[in-house]
Amino acid sequence: MNELEPRFSKSDTLYPDYRLAGELEAFGPFNTQACFQCCKCTNGCPVTFAMDLYPDQVIRLVLIGQRKAVLSCHTIWVCSACKTCTTRCPNEVKITELMDCLKELAIQDGVPCPQPQILTLHETFLDNIKKRGRLFEVSFLPSYLLRSGEFTRKWRQGRWQADAKLGLQMIRKGKFSPFPKRIRGTQDVRRILSPSRREKNSS
Amino acid sequence: MKATYYPGCFLQGTAKEYAESILEICKHLNIQLEEVPDWNCCGATAAHSIDHRASIELAGRNLNLAAELPHADMLVPCPMCFNRLKTASFALQGEQKERYHIGLSDSIPAIWDLANFFATEDMLQLMAKQVKKPLDGLKVVCYYGCMAYRPQKITEATDVENPLSMDRIIERLGGTALSWPYKTDCCGAGQVLSRQDMVSRLVGKLYDMAQRVGAQAVVVSCQMCQANLDMYQTSIGVDWGKQFSLPIYFFSELMGLAMDVKGVRKWLARHITNSLSLLNQLGL
Numbered sequence: 001m002n003e004l005e006p007r008f009s010k011s012d013t014l015y016p017d018y019r020l021a022g023e024l025e026a027f028g029p030f031n032t033q034a035c036f037q038c039c040k041c042t043n044g045c046p047v048t049f050a051m052d053l054y055p056d057q058v059i060r061l062v063l064i065g066q067r068k069a070v071l072s073c074h075t076i077w078v079c080s081a082c083k084t085c086t087t088r089c090p091n092e093v094k095i096t097e098l099m100d101c102l103k104e105l106a107i108q109d110g111v112p113c114p115q116p117q118i119l120t121l122h123e124t125f126l127d128n129i130k131k132r133g134r135l136f137e138v139s140f141l142p143s144y145l146l147r148s149g150e151f152t153r154k155w156r157q158g159r160w161q162a163d164a165k166l167g168l169q170m171i172r173k174g175k176f177s178p179f180p181k182r183i184r185g186t187q188d189v190r191r192i193l194s195p196s197r198r199e200k201n202s203s
Numbered sequence: 204m205k206a207t208y209y210p211g212c213f214l215q216g217t218a219k220e221y222a223e224s225i226l227e228i229c230k231h232l233n234i235q236l237e238e239v240p241d242w243n244c245c246g247a248t249a250a251h252s253i254d255h256r257a258s259i260e261l262a263g264r265n266l267n268l269a270a271e272l273p274h275a276d277m278l279v280p281c282p283m284c285f286n287r288l289k290t291a292s293f294a295l296q297g298e299q300k301e302r303y304h305i306g307l308s309d310s311i312p313a314i315w316d317l318a319n320f321f322a323t324e325d326m327l328q329l330m331a332k333q334v335k336k337p338l339d340g341l342k343v344v345c346y347y348g349c350m351a352y353r354p355q356k357i358t359e360a361t362d363v364e365n366p367l368s369m370d371r372i373i374e375r376l377g378g379t380a381l382s383w384p385y386k387t388d389c390c391g392a393g394q395v396l397s398r399q400d401m402v403s404r405l406v407g408k409l410y411d412m413a414q415r416v417g418a419q420a421v422v423v424s425c426q427m428c429q430a431n432l433d434m435y436q437t438s439i440g441v442d443w444g445k446q447f448s449l450p451i452y453f454f455s456e457l458m459g460l461a462m463d464v465k466g467v468r469k470w471l472a473r474h475i476t477n478s479l480s481l482l483n484q485l486g487l
Contacts, residue, residue: 027255046389050401078398081248082389083353087363096354100252107253117397125249126257133243135212144396166434166475173473175217184241185264192260193250 016065024062024105030098034091035059041085041095051075055085055095062098071106075099077115120148130190133183138176141167207274207312208236209265209288211281212244218281218426220470224455225280225317227464232329236278239269245287248393256303262291263305270308277312278320280455282350282425283392285316289357316351316358318424318454322368327375335463337377340485343452344383344418345369346409348390348428363387369422369454376461383416385409390431399435403442406431410439410447419481420450422457429453434475450478460487 021032035056042054053061053075061070070076076099085095106113113119124144129135145151145163154160170176183189214222229236242265250258266288269277279285292314294300295307320326347369352360360366366387370380388409391402409432413421423429433451440447451474459467460482471478 046405047391047401049404050398078394078401080389080391080394080401081251082349084349084387084389087353087355100255103252104255115397118394119253121393121397122249122253125247126254129212129244129246134215135244135247137212137216141396148397150396162438169475170217170434173475175219175473177216177219181215183243185243188264189243189261192257192264193254 012066012068017067018065020065020067020070021062024098024101027101027104028094028097030094030101031092032059032062032098035063035093036091038090040088040090041093044084044088046082046084047078047080050078055079055099058102059093059095059098062102068111070102071109071111072114074114076102076106077113077118117148117150120144124148126193130193131182131186132180133186133189134181136180138178138180204233205235205237205274207239207269207272207277209239209242209269209277209279209284211279211284213281213426213430217430220473221280221426221429221453221455223466224453224459224464224470227466228455228458228462231333231459231462231464232326237272237274239265239277240271242268245284247283247287251287251290258287259291259294259303260305262287263295263303263307266292266295266311266314267305267308270311272312275312276315276320278315278317280317280424280426282316282348283427285314286350286358288314289359293357316368316424318347318351318368318372319360321454321458322371327371330372330458330462331375333462334376336461336487338373338457338461338487339377341378341420341457341481341487342381342418343373343378343420343422344381344413344416345373345386345422345454346390346413346428346432347386348423348425349387349392351424352387369424372454372458373422376457378457378461380422381416381418383412383418385412390428392427392431395431395435402431402435403439406435407439407443407445407447410436410449411443411445413449414447418449420452420478422452422454424454426453436476448476450474450476450481452478 039056042056045055053073058070058075079099081096083096124147128140246258246261347366352358352363355363373380391405395402429451436447456470
């Protein structure tokens with residue numbers, strides 16, 4: 001575990017929100033209550049080095065109603081969804097799926113994302129497929145770099161050359177198709193991804 | 204035979220060589236592929252991370268379009284798409300199906316991870332008959348990644364901890380697939396854009412182990428694994444203070460090579476890490 005500090009709040013600790021597990025389970029089932037803390041999830045997780053809470057700790061904190069701690073932690077965002085934990089859990093706790101649900105709940109609750117570039121990546125991706133129904137990498141990559149501030153950061157640190165070189169190499173090798181295809185069902189895709197439908201989801 | 208084909212977005216762009224090699228080898232093996240009409244993006248990591256419902260409905264739309272074609276099997280080369288399509292088919296037939304604004308057609312085809320499809324005994328035999336230039340002397344490790352296998356309940360894979368599909372294919376092509384412990388470890392996938400440091404750590408570990416077991420190259424079936432292992436090899440080597448030099452082949456490219464299909468060198472020239480010199484050295 002690195003130096004990232006989980007954000008526990010005094011009020012959460014003194015007055016736990018015991019509805020949290022139930023609230024999450026309504027989107028599940030994730031079987032959180034079945035967890036007996038064997039830590040098999042954490043022991044097999046390939047990205048614990050980037051986490052502030054281990055996966056088993058996230059589940060424990062959900063069960064003891066520590067809403068703020070789990071919704072504001074880095075863990076739910078740096079999880080790469082490899083599903084090793086879900087696959088190996090002896091009690092069929094759907095840990096990866098719970099991590100996704102926590103991300104959605106964090107967004108819904110307006111909790112600031114501690115890994116903003118990861119959220120921006122997801123948002124840019126979904127905005128991109130709304131345009132034509134399929135991902136168009138030629139516009140996706142630059143718009144992510146600009147929106148996330150990654151481009152400015154790299155420019156300031158003088159680290160942009162490596163990316164530019166790779167980009168040029170990819171163009172030369174014909175890895176980008178310059179002409180996007182717009183599917184006939186683009187409207188269907190937009191409807192599926194529309195925020196109004198999402199609000200309806202949570203009600 | 205005829206089969207439905209769901210290529211996915213990346214195969215039209217950065218993984219063009221994967222798409223080209225699949226089309227050629229299928230033509231060679233007399234498998235006629237018919238693309239899902241008007242297919243859309245499966246939503247990938249982005250959708251399942253922040254909009255679960257959309258992730259199921261996006262993939263569900265594709266399944267319903269695939270059901271319009273008469274073929275029994277749908278081949279999916281991208282493990283991410285495969286995983287999302289399987290997840291949607293599971294969710295839309297499960298107890299919670301009422302949660303979604305989309306129903307599932309009752310004639311959807313069987314969803315296949317492409318490498319697993321080619322590793323069925325029938326396909327292996329068909330392929331073995333076509334081998335003209337066996338991969339003599341080529342020692343590789345097969346890297347499977349996450350999405351074609353986990354979780355078992357969704358993917359219906361029988362060998363999650365030690366998958367063998369590509370190992371079987373390589374052996375039939377006359378190459379050597381070495382045993383190694385990181386077959387299904389994660390490469391970080393899309394995090395390569397948002398957290399390059401994480402990907403460097405995850406992928407560096409794979410290179411290091413592959414070289415330690417004596418592999419000359421890594422064989423993959425996932426275009427995200429291929430991109431992460433192929434494109435940043437030099438910079439990850441700098442992070443690790445080591446020099447890595449491992450061509451990252453799609454299994455379909457090696458099938459094409461062994462079956463002497465035209466275009467192999469054109470596909471391989473699209474890789475960022477040089478993948479032709481090893482083959483020249485071995486006289487393949």
